[in-house]
Amino acid sequence: MNISRQLQRLALNEDINFLLTNRVPRAALTRFMGWFSRIRHPWVRDVSMAVWRAFTVLDLSEAKKTSFDSLHDCFVRELKPGVRPVDPRPEVLSSPCDAIVGACGRIGDDPGAQVFQAKGFPYPLADLLGQGVRAKAMIDTLRGGSYVTLRLTSSMYHRFHAPAALSLEHVTYHCGDTWNVNPIALKRIERLFCKNERAALHARLEDGTPLLMVPVAAILVASMRLKAVDVALNAQYRGPHQLPCAARYDKGEEMGWFEHGSTILVFTPPGISLSDGVDTGRRIRMGEALLVRRS
Template identity: 85%
Template sequence: MNISRQLQRLALNEDLNFLLTNRVPRAALTRFMGWFSRIRNPWVRDASMAVWRAFTELDLSEAKKTSFHSLHDCFVRELKPGVRPIDARADVMVSPCDAIVGACGRIGDDPTAQVFQAKGFPYPLTDLLGPDARALEMIDALRGGSYVTLRLTSSMYHHFHAPDSLTLEHVTFHCGDTWNVNPIALKRIEHLFCKNERAALYLRQDDGTPLLLVPVAAILVASMRLRAVDVALNAQYRGPHELPCNARYGKGQEMGWFEHGSTILVFTPPGFHLADSVDAGHRIRMGEPLLKRSPA
């Protein structure tokens, strides 16, 4: 077995992984990596990417660029045109990103609209979104609907796109922690998504149906960018947390990107169901079917 495989197996040890990625000064380490990843030095870049490759299955064959100025430049890479076909069927909502599907299913009918981050680890949408009027109105619309957890690993394409033709009406940025969001942490830290930095994207499809996407940041480069908001949303952000928008997107059009792997939570009201083969552990690519409208 080669060294890379041995390192990857070591990283999968649950106790060691949790210790190395969570029982550390997460905020300080995240700020450091945000600075370090942007260093434009060939030696630093090459050494960093060699370590990255040792722990992940990094594949750059689909990247638009063949060389990168820094580690950060590789993290936020764009893809070659056409490598992510978009399912154009009107009854299909596509995945907004490349991801591994995590917990998914039906949103609870209870007042808190309970969902799960992992088996046995529920969390209420009231904690995820907060108690303001906009959040409560959205929660009322989502009860009994569907949710999908999409985990982006560090080696994946980090941009996210509109799952359907829609309008981004409002963004609420929630400050928070930077816990790792991998399955190991999700089985140990209750209400993890409600603790981490996150942005609630309030969306509306062309027919008026409300949707919600919640990109959740994590340890290391905990920052996200939205095309409709010309600032980096991260621990250093000091602007308003309520950001009105009126940004129109076609299906598959880019909405923003993470500056490291993380998670996107997708919520729909009743009237949608999971697409065929979408289940926990399923690998999905941006543009592939994620949810479908249920027959009337």
């Protein structure tokens, strides 16, 4: 067995994985990685990418660029035009990103609008979104609707796109921790998504239907960029946390990116439910059918 396979097997051991990715100085390690990944030196880039490849399968055949200036440059890579066709059906909300589907299903009718991060680990939307007037109004709208958790792994394409033609009206930034958001941590840390750094994207579809997307950052990836907000949202951000927007996107248009990979939570009101075949564990690509309006 080669070293790469041995390292990958080691990373899959739940106890070791949890210790290595969570029982460490998460904030300091994340800041260091943010700096280190941007070093533009061929030796640093090549060694970093070799280590990265040792832990995962990294396929760059779809990347728009054929060479990268730094590790970060590879993390946030764009894709060649046309490699992610978007489902054109008007009733379909497409996946905003490449991902593995995590917990998904129906949003609770209870006051907190309970959903799950993993089996047996519920969390209320009130904890995720906070207690502001806008958050409370969104929770009231979403009760009885649908939710889906989309986990981006480190080797995936890290940009996210509009699942339908929509208007982004408001962004609420929540500073927080940098727990790993892999399934191992989600089974051990209660309300993990509510603890981590995240941004709540309040949007409306063309007919006025509300849509909520929440990109959640994680260890090594506590930074996200939104095209509608010209700042990096991360631990160093010192600006206002309530960010009004007036940005319109066509279906499939890029909305932003993670600085590495993490999770996007998608919430819809009643009348929109999971597309056929969308279930926990499925790999999905940006543009494929994720949710569907039911007549």
